[in-house]
Each structure stands twice: as structure tokens, then as C-alpha cells.
Amino acid sequence: MPWDGGLEGLGPLIGALTGIFLRSLRKEPQVLDSEVFTVQQNHPQGRLYQKRTMETSGKLICRQRQVLLFILLLGLSQAGLEPRSYSVVEETEGHAFVTNLVKDLGLGQGELSKRGARVISQGNKLHLQLDQETGDLLLNEKLDREELCGHTDPCVLRFQVLLENPLEFFQAELQVIDINDHSPVFIDRDMLLKISESSPPGTTFPLKNAQDVDVGRNNIENYVISPNSYFRVLTRKRSDGSKYPELVLDKALDREQEPELRLTLTAQDGGSPPRSGIAQIYIEVVDINDNAPEFQQPLYRVQIPEDSPIGFLIVTVSATDVDTGVNGEISYSLFQASEEICKTFEIHPKTGEIRLKKQLDFERIQFYEVNIEARDAGSLSGKCTVLTQVMDVNDNAPEVTVSAFTRHIPENSPEAVVAVLSVSDLDSEENGKINCSIQDDLPFLLKSSLENFYTLVTERPLDRESQAEYNITITVTDLGTPRLKTQHHLTVTVSDVNDNAPAFSQSAYTLRVRENNSPALHIGSVSATDRDSGANAQVTYSLLPPHDPQLPLASLVSINAANGQLFALRSLDFEALRAFEFRVGAADRGSPALSSQALVRVLVVDDNDNSPFVLYPPQNGSAPCTELVPRAAEAGYLVTKVVAVDGDSGQNAWLSYQLLRATEPGLFGVWAHNGEVRTARPLSERDAVQHRLLVLVKDNGEPPLSASVTLHVLLVDGFSQPYLPLPDAAAAEARADPLTVYLVVALASVSSLFLLSVLGFVAVRLGRRSRAASGGGCSVPEGPFAGHLVDVSGAGTLSHSYQYEVCLTGDSGTGEFKFLKPIIPNLPPQCPGKESEENPTFHNSFGFNM
Numbered sequence: 099m100p101w102d103g104g105l106e107g108l109g110p111l112i113g114a115l116t117g118i119f120l121r122s123l124r125k126e127p128q129v130l131d132s133e134v135f136t137v138q139q140n141h142p143q144g145r146l147y148q149k150r151t152m153e154t155s156g157k158l159i160c161r162q163r164q165v166l167l168f169i170l171l172l173g174l175s176q177a178g179l180e181p182r183s184y185s186v187v188e189e190t191e192g193h194a195f196v197t198n199l200v201k202d203l204g205l206g207q208g209e210l211s212k213r214g215a216r217v218i219s220q221g222n223k224l225h226l227q228l229d230q231e232t233g234d235l236l237l238n239e240k241l242d243r244e245e246l247c248g249h250t251d252p253c254v255l256r257f258q259v260l261l262e263n264p265l266e267f268f269q270a271e272l273q274v275i276d277i278n279d280h281s282p283v284f285i286d287r288d289m290l291l292k293i294s295e296s297s298p299p300g301t302t303f304p305l306k307n308a309q310d311v312d313v314g315r316n317n318i319e320n321y322v323i324s325p326n327s328y329f330r331v332l333t334r335k336r337s338d339g340s341k342y343p344e345l346v347l348d349k350a351l352d353r354e355q356e357p358e359l360r361l362t363l364t365a366q367d368g369g370s371p372p373r374s375g376i377a378q379i380y381i382e383v384v385d386i387n388d389n390a391p392e393f394q395q396p397l398y399r400v401q402i403p404e405d406s407p408i409g410f411l412i413v414t415v416s417a418t419d420v421d422t423g424v425n426g427e428i429s430y431s432l433f434q435a436s437e438e439i440c441k442t443f444e445i446h447p448k449t450g451e452i453r454l455k456k457q458l459d460f461e462r463i464q465f466y467e468v469n470i471e472a473r474d475a476g477s478l479s480g481k482c483t484v485l486t487q488v489m490d491v492n493d494n495a496p497e498v499t500v501s502a503f504t505r506h507i508p509e510n511s512p513e514a515v516v517a518v519l520s521v522s523d524l525d526s527e528e529n530g531k532i533n534c535s536i537q538d539d540l541p542f543l544l545k546s547s548l549e550n551f552y553t554l555v556t557e558r559p560l561d562r563e564s565q566a567e568y569n570i571t572i573t574v575t576d577l578g579t580p581r582l583k584t585q586h587h588l589t590v591t592v593s594d595v596n597d598n599a600p601a602f603s604q605s606a607y608t609l610r611v612r613e614n615n616s617p618a619l620h621i622g623s624v625s626a627t628d629r630d631s632g633a634n635a636q637v638t639y640s641l642l643p644p645h646d647p648q649l650p651l652a653s654l655v656s657i658n659a660a661n662g663q664l665f666a667l668r669s670l671d672f673e674a675l676r677a678f679e680f681r682v683g684a685a686d687r688g689s690p691a692l693s694s695q696a697l698v699r700v701l702v703v704d705d706n707d708n709s710p711f712v713l714y715p716p717q718n719g720s721a722p723c724t725e726l727v728p729r730a731a732e733a734g735y736l737v738t739k740v741v742a743v744d745g746d747s748g749q750n751a752w753l754s755y756q757l758l759r760a761t762e763p764g765l766f767g768v769w770a771h772n773g774e775v776r777t778a779r780p781l782s783e784r785d786a787v788q789h790r791l792l793v794l795v796k797d798n799g800e801p802p803l804s805a806s807v808t809l810h811v812l813l814v815d816g817f818s819q820p821y822l823p824l825p826d827a828a829a830a831e832a833r834a835d836p837l838t839v840y841l842v843v844a845l846a847s848v849s850s851l852f853l854l855s856v857l858g859f860v861a862v863r864l865g866r867r868s869r870a871a872s873g874g875g876c877s878v879p880e881g882p883f884a885g886h887l888v889d890v891s892g893a894g895t896l897s898h899s900y901q902y903e904v905c906l907t908g909d910s911g912t913g914e915f916k917f918l919k920p921i922i923p924n925l926p927p928q929c930p931g932k933e934s935e936e937n938p939t940f941h942n943s944f945g946f947n948m
Contacts (some may be wrong), residue, residue: 132631171939181256181269188243188253188274196272199259202926214262216620225255226272243274244311251276251313261292278369280315282376289363291345293352294384300346303332307342308365314334315368315770323379331363338817345379353383354420390478391417391933393470398484399586404460405489412443415450415471417480424475444487445467452484456821460488494528497522498586500537506593509562515544516590517554521574529578536570542590544572554588560630562592563629577582596634596688600626602696607682609664612703613672621655622697625663627685633702634688642681642695651680655700672704673745706799707746711752714809715740724810728900729781737766740807742795750799758806759792766811768793787813 184196200210211230219225227238247253253274260267286306293303310317321343323331325360332344343363359381366374393415419426432440444468445452452468466486473479497791502518523530534552535543539558554570568590575583602624609622616751627633639662644651656665662682676699685693715738717724725738744751755773760766762785767778775791789811796804 148801182270183271183273185273185275186241187276187360188241189279190240193238196237198233199228199235203259205233210261212265213264216260217257218258218260219255226257227651228259233383235920241274243276243313244280246274249311249313251366257919272351273919276313278312278367278371278373280311280316280369281373282310282318282375283366284363284365285377285690286309287377288380289377289545290380290382292382293386295351296386297387298346299349299350302332303345303347304334304539305343305345305363307340308377310367311374312367312369314702319372320366322364322366324364325739326359326361328359329361330659351383353385353422354389356383357385357422358382384769385425387474387476387478389420389422389425389426391419391472391474391480393417393472393480393482396482398482399487400484401487401489402454402458403489404458404705405491405493406454406458408454408456410454411789412452412454412486413484414415415445415452415470415472415482415484415866416448417482419474419478421474427475428472429473433469433722435468438463438705439468442466445470447820458488460490464488481820488492490523490578492576492582494529496532496574496576496584497583498574498584499571499587500588503588505589506591507556507560508593509595510559511556512559514556515553515555516570517550517588519554519572519586520551523576525578526574529576531577533575533577535573535575540568540570542568542570561593562594562631565592565600566631567591576791594631594634596630596686596690596692598629598634599692599694600628600637600684600686601694602626602684604696605615606697606699608701609701610701611666611670613670613705614707615666615667615669617666617668621665621666621700622664622698623682624657624664624682624698626662626694626696628692632716634686636687637684638685638888640685642683644678644680646678649678649680651678654678655680657682663693670702672747673708675702677701692927704747704750704751706746706797706801706803708750709803710795710797710805711744712795712805713741715807715809717807724812725775725782726812729778729783729785729815731777731781733777733779735777737775737777737811738795738809740768740775740809741796742773742805742807744797746797746799750797752798753794754798756794756795759790761789761791762786765789766791781813783822785813789813817936 161233161444161827182202186194186196189658199205199215200207206638208231210228210233214228215228217226217228217235217889225238225241227236228234239931246255249629253276255272255274256269257272258267258272291308292302293301305321308318308321318341320341321331321335323329323343323345328347328349330348332348333341334344334345335341356817361379361381363377364374364380366372367760393445398413398415401414402410405669406412413477415430417428419428430445430450431447432443432445435443442454442456442458443452444455450472452470464487466488468486469481470483470484471479471481483705483892498519498521500517500519502515504514505882507514521532522535523532530552532543532548536542541560544559545553545554545555547553554572568801570588570590572586573583574586575581603625603626607622607624611619611621618726624639626637626639628637637659638659641651641657642660653667654670656667657663662684664682675922681695681699683693694802727735727737739754742753742755744753753773754770755768756770757766757768757775763783764778765781766775766789768775769792770845773795775793791809791811792806793809794806796802925948
């Protein structure tokens with residue numbers, strides 16, 4: 099293709115040639131600095147301007163001018179050559195292949211590299227790069243046609259290929275082909291048009307166009323609009339080739355039918371595939387006054403009560419005008435009204451409310467016809483008629499007259515007459531008819547006797563305890579419109595009848611009293627309530643006769659008749675009376691009086707008021723028993739056992755034993771739980787012969803009580819055991835050992851006569867037998883024990899119906915006690931000389947037979 103750019107592309111080429119020339123002058127010592135040559139592309143004749151920066155010699159200047167003239171002539175000679183053309187599609191990735199210059203220029207392999215080939219582009223912005231080895235011309239970066247050329251079409255990038263040795267250059271151009279990569283865009287996406295409804299069909303309305311940065315077929319081709327009944331769109335073309343839409347009205351608009359339209363305008367380009375952009379068109383139809391006001395209904399019928407107050411709203415008429423703005427503003431007025439109508443009625447000009455101006459009178463005028471006009475801002479108007487009928491009203495309420503009334507009704511009375519009443523109403527016809535009624539949830543009935551006369555009676559017997567008072571509302575209602583009613587209130591009180599007996603809060607009461615209490619002590623209370631009222635509900639308490647005639651109830655407790663408080667009249671003794679029960683009565687003061695009973699059980703709580711009582715050794719003032727202990731006894735030898743009882747019970751009767759004093763401490767010990775006195779160590783010759791032990795017996799009460807007993811112990815060298823029982827436990831009857839021990843004081847010497855010794859031994863034996871037969875060998879308490887020794891819980895005390903005989907053998911070396919069978923009170927005890935029933939033998943914790 100021929101060159102048509104003038105000197106436009108020679109600037110970069112000449113700059114490159116100048117650089118080559120300056121490099122050739124580096125060998126000249128006279129050159130002080132380089133010179134820069136610039137070709138003004140816009141100059142019509144392509145004149146060359148030279149700027150000299152330093153002074154050089156005249157010879158160098160002349161030489162430079164010759165070379166530059168040669169280069170200029172060479173460039174001008176090449177300017178007429180046809181440039182080579184290449185093309186590439188925009189948005190092609192960088193390093194994409196464009197062409198091979200070796201083939202295009204007809205050069206040999208490697209010649210580009212030898213000749214220093216390079217690509218020169220306008221503005222020194224390299225969009226291309228040259229591979230000197232292969233001769234391939236490649237894209238240096240991705241090209242955007244719109245950024246490089248804008249709306250210029252075609253988009254051509256010119257460049258030169260320069261060969262330095264020998265100097266040669268070639269003109270070339272790269273055309274960037276557009277692709278459809280941009281959609282049309284409306285600057286204003288929302289457009290508002292105001293079109294009068296009087297606009298004739300065919301009227302056009304230019305619209306704002308869309309913009310597309312693509313060119314050619316990829317630019318906007320046409321505009322389309324969404325389907326509708328009124329408009330279509332035309333695509334117009336301006337002188338610069340751009341296209342714009344134009345809206346055409348095909349059908350006359352009617353604001354009353356469709357006051358506004360919403361259309362969608364679409365701009366389409368001609369690319370493949372095509373792209374589009376949209377905008378919204380809002381069309382507002384401007385109103386004209388072409389419609390008269392119209393009432394919702396041409397005839398209004400209303401009924402007005404004659405007692406309606408002044409200012410009463412009769413009716414509200416309403417007219418509408420489909421026009422808008424001032425064309426739709428309506429005002430109301432009375433049309434062709436008479437003087438009577440103007441005095442009686444008034445209408446609000448804006449709201450259409452018709453109200454009363456004066457009081458109506460049904461007897462004077464029963465009917466009004468009122469004409470109403472509605473007018474808009476123009477000359478258009480509409481009319482309607484209001485037919486008003488005056489209604490008679492029920493303005494008299496019924497009246498109630500009570501002829502007889504009984505305020506207090508006894509409970510349990512069947513169908514008692516409460517009141518007699520009459521009703522009346524001054525109105526007539528339906529307004530004078532009356533209904534009379536009372537509440538449904540009351541035990542009363544309203545019976546009609548004569549015309550407009552009623553009797554109020556009880557429906558069933560009343561129960562004062564369920565409800566003591568009734569509020570009865572007698573409601574009299576007429577049948578007028580609106581219904582009027584009158585209410586009359588009666589209060590009926592149910593009088594009490596003594597039909598409820600007092601009821602105790604508990605059927606049985608249990609009271610606990612500690613023994614040894616002070617007289618007149620408050621020990622508890624009983625309580626009874628009566629559902630009746632007044633005197634019928636006043637409760638009086640009393641003690642009822644006990645079932646046990648032996649129980650002196652009158653001397654034990656008393657009751658406060660007013661409040662039911664119980665008092666102990668005397669001090670109680672647990673050991674004498676542990677518990678007793680009685681019945682309490684509660685009676686009201688009704689007529690006849692009603693009563694009820696409750697059981698009261700009094701438990702006497704034990705107090706530690708009995709000291710332990712020592713049974714053995716006996717403390718009845720007789721000669722004390724002396725315990726004999728052989729000196730050969732070992733540690734743990736049973737000397738004797740202290741037996742005691744306590745008249746109290748529970749822990750107050752738990753006994754413990756303690757050795758308080760001893761003639762020789764450490765020789766004897768007492769077991770704390772069973773009272774056994776045993777040797778603590780073996781006896782020796784140095785121990786005293788006679789010992790006196792003081793044993794303390796203490797109970798576990800609070801505070802604890804105690805008793806003491808003195809034991810006499812005699813240490814002997816040895817004594818015979820003629821009355822010891824056989825070792826065989828299954829042998830015949832066991833014998834009781836006498837408690838009195840005789841001390842053999844006469845010691846015969848070895849040298850004494852054997853005969854005297856035998857006679858003395860026989861005499862001693864005979865004496866012992868005689869004493870045993872007479873009962874002087876042991877001391878046994880006679881008669882029954884005191885009555886206060888009461889067995890309560892089996893915690894170690896003895897029953898008052900038993901007493902025990904305790905006998906100790908003459909030789910206690912075996913540590914054996916024999917507890918004989920109980921002796922019936924007031925009978926003489928059995929002693930060792932008599933036959934007795936032998937108890938089974940048992941072992942204690944020390945291994946001794948008991």
C-alpha cells in the first residue's frame with residue numbers, strides 16, 4: 099500500500115540515524131558534546147531544525163551537515179516506499195507471534211543479528227519485540243484497542259525496522275482489530291418523561307443515547323423498547339455516525355386509565371455475540387380537566403333519631419374526580435335548598451359531612467329531601483340526593499317498684515319469699531314491652547304472678563357456711579331500639595342456724611410433760627372451730643370423764659374452757675405414772691348445742707430423779723458381810739460383785755461403778771459396767787489383812803446421781819470348802835453358800851496334840867452347820883422393794899415384783915455367785931440349808947463361772 103503519512107513516521111528513524119552518526123564521531127577529539135535533532139511532524143514541508151549545544155570547529159560543523167543531508171535524503175527517498183502491513187486481534191496475550199522478518203525482508207539466517215536489527219515505534223513505546231536469532235516479531239504486551247486508539251478506526255500502530263550495518267530501514271504498520279468486548283452503556287439509566295394526556299399520536303420524544311467504546315459493527319446498531327400499547331422506538335443516526343433512540347406515541351394517553359408507564363429501553367450492538375445495555379423510562383401522564391366529579395351513589399337514604407344532638411353527623415357524601423391536581427379538587431354545597439333545610443342541615447365543603455344545625459321533632463316533620471352538589475376547580479359538577487327520615491326513639495327507661503322485701507333469710511329454708519315487685523314503662527308498642535330477669539348463677543327464681551308483677555323466691559335451701567350474702571340485681575329491659583334497661587339491687591343476708599358441730603384441728607393430740615413439773619404448768623392446747631357464726635360458733639372446752647375409773651383425771655389436768663389450754667395440776671412422777679389419756683369435748687352455744695370430742699394422750703418424760711439403789715451388799719443396818727480372799731489368789735480373782743438398780747429409765751438408769759477409796763490402792767479394781775470387784779495383782783505377805791473399799795455407783799442422767807457402798811475384805815491364808823458345789827454342772831441340786839465366814843483364830847502348833855486338833859475341827863464344823871440352819875449366815879433384805887423401782891426399758895433395773903437372794907460361800911476362792919430364783923414378795927427367802935432350783939451356769943468375760 100502507498101505511504102500516505104508524509105514525514106509522520108520519520109522522527110524516530112531520524113533520531114536513530116543521528117545516534118548512529120554520533121557514535122561514529124566519538125573518535126574526533128574536537129567534539130565536546132552531542133547534538134540532538136528533532137523533526138517536527140506537523141510541519142507541512144518537513145523542515146529540519148537543528149539545535150547546537152556547544153561551539154565546535156567550523157570543519158566539524160561542515161562535516162556534520164553533509165552527513166545529515168545524506169541521511170535526510172535517504173529517509174525522504176525511503177518515505178515513498180509502501181510499508182508492510184500486519185494485523186493482530188486486540189486482547190491477544192503478550193509474546194504472541196506477529197511475523198518473521200527474515201522471511202519478509204528476504205534476509206539470510208543470522209543476518210538480523212549481524213546487522214544490528216531493531217524495531218523503532220512512535221513515542222518510543224515498544225509494543226513489539228524482535229528476536230534477532232529467529233527473526234520472529236512478537237507482541238511485547240496485551241493490546242487494548244480502545245486504550246490505544248479510542249474511537250479511531252482503523253487502529254494502526256506504525257513502526258520501522260532499522261538495520262545499522264549497512265544502514266537500511268523498512269516501514270511497517272500493525273493494525274489492531276477490534277473485538278466486541280464492551281457492552282452499550284446508558285449514562286442515565288433512569289429517564290423521566292412527562293407527557294400530557296392530550297398529546298396526539300405520532301408525537302416523538304428524543305431519548306438519551308447509549309455509548310459503546312467498540313467501533314464498527316461492534317458499536318450500537320439499534321434500540322428496542324419493551325412491549326406496550328402506547329409507544330414504539332425509532333433508531334436515528336447523527337451526522338457523526340452515532341445512533342440515538344426516539345420515542346414515538348402510537349396511541350392517545352388517558353391519565354385516568356393509566357397515570358404512569360414504565361418502559362425498558364434496550365441498546366444493542368452488532369457484535370458477535372451481540373451485547374446490550376438497558377435503561378428505565380418512567381413516563382408520567384400529565385392530567386387535563388376532562389372529567390366531572392361523580393358521587394359514589396346518586397341517592398343516600400338515612401334515618402335520624404329525633405333525639406339526635408346538634409352537630410350530629412347524619413351522613414358523609416363522597417364524590418370523586420379522576421383528574422388530578424386542581425382538576426381533582428372538589429367542594430360540596432347544598433343545591434337548591436329551602437329555608438327549612440338550610441336551617442336544619444349544614445355540609446362541610448371539603449369533607450362532605452352533613453350535620454344537624456337544630457333539634458329534630460318527629461311530630462312536626464318526619465321526612466327531609468336534601469340535594470347536594472359537588473364541583474371541581476373548573477366548571478364541571480355532579481349531584482346527589484340525601485333522603486332523611488326522622489325516627490321516633492325509645493326515650494323512657496322501665497321502672498321497678500319493690501312492694502315487699504325480706505332482707506334476712508334463715509339458712510336451710512325451702513322456697514322462702516324474698517321480695518315482691520312490679521315493673522312499668524311509659525313508652526308504647528315495642529318500646530313499652532318489658533323483660534325482667536336476675537343473674538343465672540344465684541339460687542333464686544323470679545316468678546311472674548300477674549301482668550308486670552313478679553315474686554323473688556329461693557330456688558333451694560341456702561347454706562350460710564357456703565355463702566353468707568347474696569347481691570341480687572333485678573334487670574328490667576324494654577324491647578325498644580335502642581333497648582333501655584333499669585337495674586335494681588337487693589342484698590340478701592343468710593341468717594345462721596346451728597347446723598355445724600365444732601371440729602377439732604386433730605382427732606388425737608399427744609403431749610409430752612417432763613416429770614417433777616411445777617403445778618399449774620401449761621402442757622399444751624387443743625383447738626376446735628365451728629363454721630357457724632355468732633353464738634353458734636362460740637366453742638367451750640371441757641374434760642370428759644375418763645374410761646378408766648381409777649385415773650384421778652380431776653387432780654392431774656385442767657382445761658381452760660375458753661381457749662382449750664391444758665394445765666398440769668400437780669407434779670407428775672414418771673415412775674408412778676408414765677402415760678395417761680383422756681378425752682376433751684368442745685361444745686358450741688347454739689340451740690340445741692352441738693359438740694365433738696378429741697383424744698389427748700399425755701406422755702410423762704422421765705427425769706433423773708432417782709439415785710442408784712445398792713442391792714448387794716445390803717444397806718439395811720445389819721452386820722456387814724466380810725469378803726474372804728485367800729492370799730494365794732492371782733490377779734483377776736473375783737472378790738465380790740456390787741449389785742445396784744435405778745428406778746429411772748433409759749440412759750438415766752445406765753449404771754457405772756467406780757472405786758473411790760481403798761485401804762491399799764492398786765490392789766483391787768472394780769469393773770465399770772458390771773460392778774465386779776477383782777484383784778488387780780497377785781497378793782503378797784506384805785499386804786494388810788483387812789481392807790476397806792468404797793465403791794461409787796453412778797447413773798448416766800443429767801445431772802448424774804450416785805450412791806456408794808463400803809466393802810470389807812479379809813485376807814486369809816486358807817480355808818476349807820466343804821460347801822462348794824461339785825464341778826459337774828449337771829449334778830444334783832446346787833447348794834447355796836453361807837455369807838458369814840468364821841475366822842479360825844486358834845492355831846495349833848505342830849507339836850500340839852493331834853487329838854485336840856481333831857476335836858477342835860469337829861467343834862468348828864458343828865457350829866457352822868447350826869448357824870446355817872438358823873439363817874444367820876447371810877443378810878437378805880426382807881419384804882418387797884420400794885415401789886419406785888420400776889422396770890421401763892430393760893436397761894438394767896429390776897422389776898418391783900422380784901427380789902433376789904444373794905449368798906456367798908464360805909470359801910470364795912472359786913469366785914462363784916449363785917443367783918437363786920425370784921422370791922415371791924412377803925415370803926421368807928431360801929437359804930443354803932434348803933433345796934432350791936439351780937440356775938444354769940454362765941461365764942463372764944474373765945472366764946469365771948457366774
